[in-house]
Amino acid sequence: MQTTRAKKSAVRGLRVDPYLQNLLKNIEDGKTVLKFSKNGTVFSQGEAADSIYFVQTGKVKITVVSAAGKEAVLSMLGPRSSIGEGCLVGQTLRIGTATAIQPSTLFRIERRTMLRALHAQPELSEKFTASLLSRNIDLEEDLCDQLFNHSEKRLARVLLKLACFGQAENMPEARMPRVSHETLAEMVGTTRSRVSHFMNKFRSLGLIDYNGEITVRSELLTDVVLHD
Amino acid sequence: MQTTRAKKSAVRGLRVDPYLQNLLKNIEDGKTVLKFSKNGTVFSQGEAADSIYFVQTGKVKITVVSAAGKEAVLSMLGPRSSIGEGCLVGQTLRIGTATAIQPSTLFRIERRTMLRALHAQPELSEKFTASLLSRNIDLEEDLCDQLFNHSEKRLARVLLKLACFGQAENMPEARMPRVSHETLAEMVGTTRSRVSHFMNKFRSLGLIDYNGEITVRSELLTDVVLHD
DNA sequence: CACTAACTGTGCACTTTTGCACATTTGACT
DNA sequence: AGTCAAATGTGCAAAAGTGCACAGTTAGTG
Numbered sequence: 413m414q415t416t417r418a419k420k421s422a423v424r425g426l427r428v429d430p431y432l433q434n435l436l437k438n439i440e441d442g443k444t445v446l447k448f449s450k451n452g453t454v455f456s457q458g459e460a461a462d463s464i465y466f467v468q469t470g471k472v473k474i475t476v477v478s479a480a481g482k483e484a485v486l487s488m489l490g491p492r493s494s495i496g497e498g499c500l501v502g503q504t505l506r507i508g509t510a511t512a513i514q515p516s517t518l519f520r521i522e523r524r525t526m527l528r529a530l531h532a533q534p535e536l537s538e539k540f541t542a543s544l545l546s547r548n549i550d551l552e553e554d555l556c557d558q559l560f561n562h563s564e565k566r567l568a569r570v571l572l573k574l575a576c577f578g579q580a581e582n583m584p585e586a587r588m589p590r591v592s593h594e595t596l597a598e599m600v601g602t603t604r605s606r607v608s609h610f611m612n613k614f615r616s617l618g619l620i621d622y623n624g625e626i627t628v629r630s631e632l633l634t635d636v637v638l639h640d
Numbered sequence: 641m642q643t644t645r646a647k648k649s650a651v652r653g654l655r656v657d658p659y660l661q662n663l664l665k666n667i668e669d670g671k672t673v674l675k676f677s678k679n680g681t682v683f684s685q686g687e688a689a690d691s692i693y694f695v696q697t698g699k700v701k702i703t704v705v706s707a708a709g710k711e712a713v714l715s716m717l718g719p720r721s722s723i724g725e726g727c728l729v730g731q732t733l734r735i736g737t738a739t740a741i742q743p744s745t746l747f748r749i750e751r752r753t754m755l756r757a758l759h760a761q762p763e764l765s766e767k768f769t770a771s772l773l774s775r776n777i778d779l780e781e782d783l784c785d786q787l788f789n790h791s792e793k794r795l796a797r798v799l800l801k802l803a804c805f806g807q808a809e810n811m812p813e814a815r816m817p818r819v820s821h822e823t824l825a826e827m828v829g830t831t832r833s834r835v836s837h838f839m840n841k842f843r844s845l846g847l848i849d850y851n852g853e854i855t856v857r858s859e860l861l862t863d864v865v866l867h868d
Numbered sequence: 869c870a871c872t873a874a875c876t877g878t879g880c881a882c883t884t885t886t887g888c889a890c891a892t893t894t895g896a897c898t
Numbered sequence: 899a900g901t902c903a904a905a906t907g908t909g910c911a912a913a914a915g916t917g918c919a920c921a922g923t924t925a926g927t928g
Contacts, residue, residue, distance in 0.1 A: 476784055478784070478787075478788040478789075479788075479866065480788065482787075482788055484784065484787040484788065486780060486783065486784070497773055497776070498773065498776075498777055500769075500770070500773055501770050501773040501774055501777070503777065507777075507780065508780075530766065530769065531762065531766065534759065534762055534765070537762070537765050537766070537769065538758065538759065538765070540769065541728075541758065541765065541768065541769050541772065542728070542729050544769065544772040544773065544776060545725055545726065545728055545729040545772065546729055547776060548725070548726075548772060548775060548776055548779065549726055549729070549731065549735075551776065551779040551780065551783060552714060552735065552779065554783055555714065555779060555782055555783055555786065556704055556706070556712065556714070558783065558786040558787070558829070559706075559710075559712040559786070559829040560706040560708070560710055560712065561706075562913095562914070562915090563914080563915075564914095592874090592875065592876090593875075593876065594874095594875080601786070601787040602915070602916085603915075603916060603917070604875095604876085605876095605877085605878075605879090605916085605917085605918090606914095606915070606916085608875095608876060608877055608878080609877080609878080611876090611877095612876095612877070612878095624924090638707070790883095790884070790885090791884080791885075820904090820905065820906090821905070821906065822905080822906095830885075830886085831885075831886060831887070832905090832906085833886085833887085833888090833906095833907085833908080833909090834884095834885070834886085836905095836906060836907055836908080837907080837908080839906090839907095840906095840907070840908095
């Protein structure tokens with residue numbers, strides 16, 4: 413069992429994915445490599461949107477501030493994800509703010525350059541389409557989650573997602589990137605006090621561990637998401 | 641003013657969009673044209689997902705039923721929208737149910753056929769990418785709406801969307817497709833009684849009219865979405 | 869080591885939402 | 899017209915969520 417799984421991922425590791433290589437190889441003008449430190453701002457809500465970004469290393473979150481001043485985390489993105497793709501279909505202003513939550517490296521590609529590249533490189537285009545489809549599915553899941561579940565379940569789901577996020581294998585116990593209750597609240601769509609309350613509940617039930625670093629017992633938390 | 645606008649849309653009308661034509665022209669095997677009557681089921685949640693659909697005429701809604709038996713409307717789709725695209729990136733089962741809410745005509749294209757076509761026809765691929773990007777933006781908006789707004793505002797927004805849906809020009813007063821309070825509730829993410837309550841409130845405030853058919857006064861309802 | 873500043877635990881009044889129940893209206897059909 | 903089923907209007911107790919306040923804890927930082 414253990415062996416089978418190891419073999420599988422070894423095989424998967426062998427398959428060279430040409431995604432970023434393509435970008436690197438064939439685009440010359442209108443492409444920049446940018447480095448951001450933790451909390452570095454890639455772009456801000458309301459700015460002109462004239463380029464698309466691709467995460468190469470690190471993690472980036474997309475946040476939105478409502479008219480009323482509430483803040484929400486729309487998504488957390490890791491390597492290969494695109495950011496700010498809206499500009500490719502006429503979105504002239506950024507609808508959200510992109511912030512690195514770890515030291516990160518991104519490609520920045522001019523809108524027109526990207527459109528040309530998509531036109532010229534079928535392989536790139538195909539990869540990009542696939543990533544859009546995946547994002548779509550994620551967004552639909554998030555929407556269902558909001559529509560169906562109360563905040564306790566939603567928090568459990570967010571914790572699970574964060575635990576898997578960037579984890580090579582699905583560990584039964586996965587350490588999470590450090591995230592404040594405040595941020596969790598913005599991801600879940602609730603208040604900090606509520607998050608605090610449920611985090612303690614989860615801890616006392618043995619579903620998570622934390623003193624500083626948070627550790628998630630996936631199988632147990634999964635039950636919370638699925639049942640009752 | 642009136643003249644300018646008329647000219648504009650006349651010009652727009654002239655530009656032939658090659659989207660569906662491409663599909664028609666170059667795909668031969670693995671493509672079917674299907675007609676659905678009102679309430680006809682295109683596919684059901686849980687079925688095997690081996691094809692993608694494109695709305696040619698009519699309207700289709702995507703609904704999801706939760707483990708707890710709650711039902712939600714994920715989206716309403718009109719001409720040119722794709723349905724069930726998830727199958728292109730490894731989604732083997734339908735995550736939702738697609739139902740025609742009007743007599744509708746759809747293309748059905750086998751998964752493999754579509755993948756081949758995307759590979760072979762850059763122009764098709766480009767159009768498809770653009771539609772995915774737009775859907776993405778819509779989904780993000782919906783998610784923000786859920787995260788930020790209470791059900792009253794969300795209902796107002798749904799009404800506005802429905803009023804624009806399929807309307808050639810943005811009329812100040814737009815008639816909506818006939819939708820029950822029950823369905824509105826599933827779109828907004830709340831209960832029927834709540835919808836009923838707010839609909840009456842909106843009516844008594846003069847924001848909408850209805851006795852059977854629903855008419856929306858867009859400028860007024862827009863205020864509800866934006867303020868207070 | 870002391871001193872901020874940020875983060876966390878907790879309680880509470882108030883609002884929104886849910887889930888029902890039941891009366892009333894509408895529309896389609898015979 | 900009469901009948902039935904579906905859709906709508908309304909009320910209400912119980913549940914969930916919000917917004918704050920304040921105390922306790924932790925992590926820097928000089």
